Amino acid sequence: SQKILEVLTKIAEAYNKYDRQGRKTHIGEAIKYIETQLPELEQRVATLQQEQQRLLEDYQLIDPEFEAQKIAEEMSHIETQKLTNELDLERVRSLYKSIENQLGLSPEQALMASAISRSPRYQSLLNKLQEIETTIALELARFKEEAPQIKALVNQRQRLLPLLNEEAQKVVGKSIEEIDPEALTYQDEIRLELIQKMVEAANQIEVLEVRANVLDKAEAELSQYAKQFPVVLREYADLDLELQLSKERLKELLATQNALQVEAALKEMPWELIAPPQLLQNNSGELAVVSPNAILNLGLGGLAGLLLGIGLAKLADGLETDVFETPKQMKKSIGLPMLGVIPIHDRPIWMNEELKTNSSSSLAVYPSDFDEAFRSVNANLRLLNYGNPIRSFVVSSALPGDGKSTVAANLAKAAAAMGQKVLLVDGDLRSPQIHGMMGLSNECGLSGVVTEGMPWEEAIKRSLFDENLFVLTAGPQIADPTKILSSQRMRELIPEFASTFDLAIFDTAPLLGRADASLLAAGTDGLMLVVGLGKTEREALTWALEDLSMAGVPVLGTIGNGYRGDSFDRRYYSYDYIGNG
Template sequence: MIENYPSQNSSSNGSHNSVPPFPQNQPVRWAEEQEDEWSFQEFISILRRRSLLITSVTITMMTLVVINLVVNEKPPEYEGSFQLLVEPVNDVSDDPKVLDVVKDLNSQKSSLDYESQIQVLKSPELMKTTLKQLQASYPEIDYYSLVESLKINRLQETKIIEVRYQSSNPKQTQVVLERIAENYLDYSQLRRQTKLRQGLQFVEKQLPFIQNRVDQIQKELQLFRQRYNFNDPESQVAQIASQTVEFSRQKQVIDLQLAQVRANFAILQGKNGATTILNNAPLYQQLISQIRLFDLQIATESTRLQEENPSIQTLKEKRASLLPLLRQESERLLSVEFAQVATQFQNLEAQSQELAKIEQKFAQRRKQLPILIRQYTELQRKLQIATESLNRFLSTHENLQIEISQSDVGWQLLQRPTTPDIPIDSFSTQRNFILGLVASILAAIGITLLVEKLDNTYHTVDELKKKLKQPLLGNIPFEKQIDTKKNRASNQKSPLANIQNSSCQATARLGVLLDKEYGDSSTHFSEALRVLYTNIQLLSSDRPMRSIVISSAMSGDGKSTVALHLAQIATAMGQRVLLVDADLRKPTIHTLSGLNNLWGLSNLITTNLPVGEVMRQLPSMNQLSVITSGPIPPDPTKLLSSQKMKQLMADLHNSFDLVIYDVPPLLGLADASLIVPHTDGLLIVVRIEKTNSSMLKAALDNLKISRLNILGIVGNGHKSRSNSYYY
């Protein structure tokens, strides 16, 4: 029996000794959405939250950039240039001085490969003369330093090449550009034309071989067509298909006639076959009629004359003379009919054999047709390739002739080498500083996004609601006073006697703190707890919530703090509340509430101790009762799964308006799964910026298997930037 605590309501008198019908085996509607992309608002929120990291990385990288600019500062560089017109242009007016240096898109494409030409202009062979002239005045110049400082580019789609050179000496820049310009103009007049003529000679030398190759393949194709009577693969396939169908039809007709002849021959060999043939023979039937006439006459005469009478004997002799004729006529008719059938059979058999030979030839031709088509296609492909190659060589031959005729004009110097006055890198330091700043900011943002990606915690309540498909019942803000008091209490390691002596003082301090926190309606912390309590009560419309379990995925998420303050809020709202510390592994309720832990839940389960002996009331709130965990047992799971624990929970459920159980973390422990089925549901506390999402997901997967009733989640430790009451 329960003693020394308020009795149960009148509505629960009939169920005092039985476990109440709590919701069981409700499916866990909990999942985490896999969203790898951030919206613009989330991106801005991440930048605000990680502003300190972004600032630190930016400052660090900018320090390195400044040091690098100072260490690697180079002397000023001077750059000069000149321009060359490397191809003739067409006149666009009557004035010969007006030149269209921009390439006309509708005209013939340029015959000059500019990329290759630029590489030739930088080649050691072409630079040999220029280097000899320059090294007389500037011996430090070699080929590699010259090419490294030399830039040759084509001006967009024009026929103009621009040459640039830079060095720390402006006079040296001017001299180098003048020598290079002279060398390029000489090259355009002499060596370029020579190379064009060498190319023309090569093309003229290769043309006869390519022409012979085309002629040879054409002859092979002609012989192939004559040998196999092969003109076109599609026509050959259609012709063979039509001939095959025609011969198949003729073969079917011959086979039908053969079947008829065989049937006639079988009829002739039968008993009725000869009779049928003789019945249709006129002479044979005439002889039969005469014999029958003689038989009639003999029978008539025998009625009136004796058998030896000469008339009867004469009739018999005449009849007997007709029998050999009848037999000869029968044999003749049958032999003629058999001969006709045999001749017809032989003719049809010969035709069938001939058609079979023709079909065999066509079958072989059908098998050979893919090979012939492949050979024909290969010959056509070779002919096409050879023809295209011949056309390319002919076109190249013509283009080379045209280019040789045009190259006599030579290249033209449109812009003489300029003398540089201002260093090109006068603004490079400022530009590099700006680029370094931009790169530092981008790198800081990139590192921030990487850190955010690797972070497995929930940073905001919006993120918690977005990724977890479960009602968010409360959002408990971060309260420095509560957090400081909790840490100070958790660090106290006083002996048991000191705990008993300081119990009343701690209880008084807690009452003052509650008056301070819950007396002011504008306190965010107290308002958040009131909202949490109201949301819990609104979850069930038909009956109030009488018992709940509060837990978390991992330790340190603040489940015990939430349980204690939720019990205080419910008590302040006029409810008879019992707070049970069911964490028999690392209990903290007695530390947070300033109570001793000599006797508690473990004593109620293992002994026959009355409930009133272990139940404590806070002096500041006489309606709030607390049952601490008691001594830590060696096997907490065994105690929580006992029948006595179930009966105790049923009695407590019927005796209080609200019973709150504080249980160990969910991950890796079965304590919560043993208690939740006998309550109205489970409330999970998630610590903002601390709870590991993967551990939370693992804990929820375990709950999904147990099919426990989850009431919702509570966000704890949210650091709000808003001071508004409506927040």
């Protein structure tokens, strides 16, 4: 009997120990992991804020978006001023030409005539000279040139000429011989008024021409600044988006940490031993015989079955199966960054009534958990290569049916919804799916762009989901897809897409038995590997990874698709990319 009592006591102690260790293992590891990530993420937020501040200080900006609006307004204002100035200049030049024709004088002659006509002494000397000239002409009719009367008049004229020349020099800075005779004639008040208007018009023309030069210079300087500003604005926007993503990730980590701490506190109370182990004995100290109790035995049997089930579940979780069932198995076996876990959704919610009848289309609005999972993947992707943003990548899987096309399409939607300008390219020329998923025609696409020389700008289509999302479908199927994907034109297209869009996502054929994904990935930033949970065979994935390694294709990370577990597990494993990246 003593042995039996010792065994029961050991069992009770073992259950309590199992309870304590079980609580610490799962929740404790999660809290510890989050605590290791928080300092790095907080430092990243601080660094991004400092870079934003430096950018604002370097370019003396307060609000970049307001500055862009201000530049546009200034450009418009300068254009208006230039137009007004050109109209004024044309009007004044026309007036000047009209006055010049009326006077019959050049600008210089007009100025001289005005100055001379307004000099009293010059006009007095000129009148005397004209009187003497008139008298000489009359007297020559009566006398010869040698006559004393004529000589006297000539002497008077000779005395007046130096005086007149001296006065002209004072008034216009030239001698009489240098002045055009037209300018020496007397100008009446009307002509003097016209001359004054002509002078004013000439001055106004000079002012307007100077103003035109100033406006041209201001426009050139502002235009040069406006060309540089989009680069600054783009850099600021990229920093701002990175900052918002980091803040959201930090907020999620803090919220998860708090939730785990609350859960740990709620589970702090351990299992209680209701009563110490004891043996029923009769009055003589011998073990009492107890008759069978069906209800009690049934309850104990159920408890034993429950405990056995828990043990078997733990055991099964540690054993490897032919396929990946959980994110934990992926993490343990693959050894690549896990960018996210996508929950399974068998019944999507359709966007509108018309699309319900189109079974080939995937224009659906999935529940929020589904959308949030892809937004989390995009956020992780942006943070994966911080400082050198990923601009293009390929999405593929080891075998068909793992959901690579669904992942590519919904990841593109998520990135567009988060403000990025996204191009989704259907590079699966063997079995294209994207056009059906996006509800688009497949008459022209990638195959036509490469083989027929069609401009890709004419082949892409704007998505029905988001104005930031553009799609290049596969186009009509061809006999040799590998030839297209390995062509020089295809190698040229990839960097063009990456420079035009914030993100270019390529859906491709499965990896095993095909070179398509490797050919495309060679020109991008890498490959994202989709693993179908409960579908992808371990051996197939191993072969696919070996092929990628031999081809030198960088694998950005993995996505577990079709997970049936709870949301906590998905969030927990989605953080793992930081630690393994």
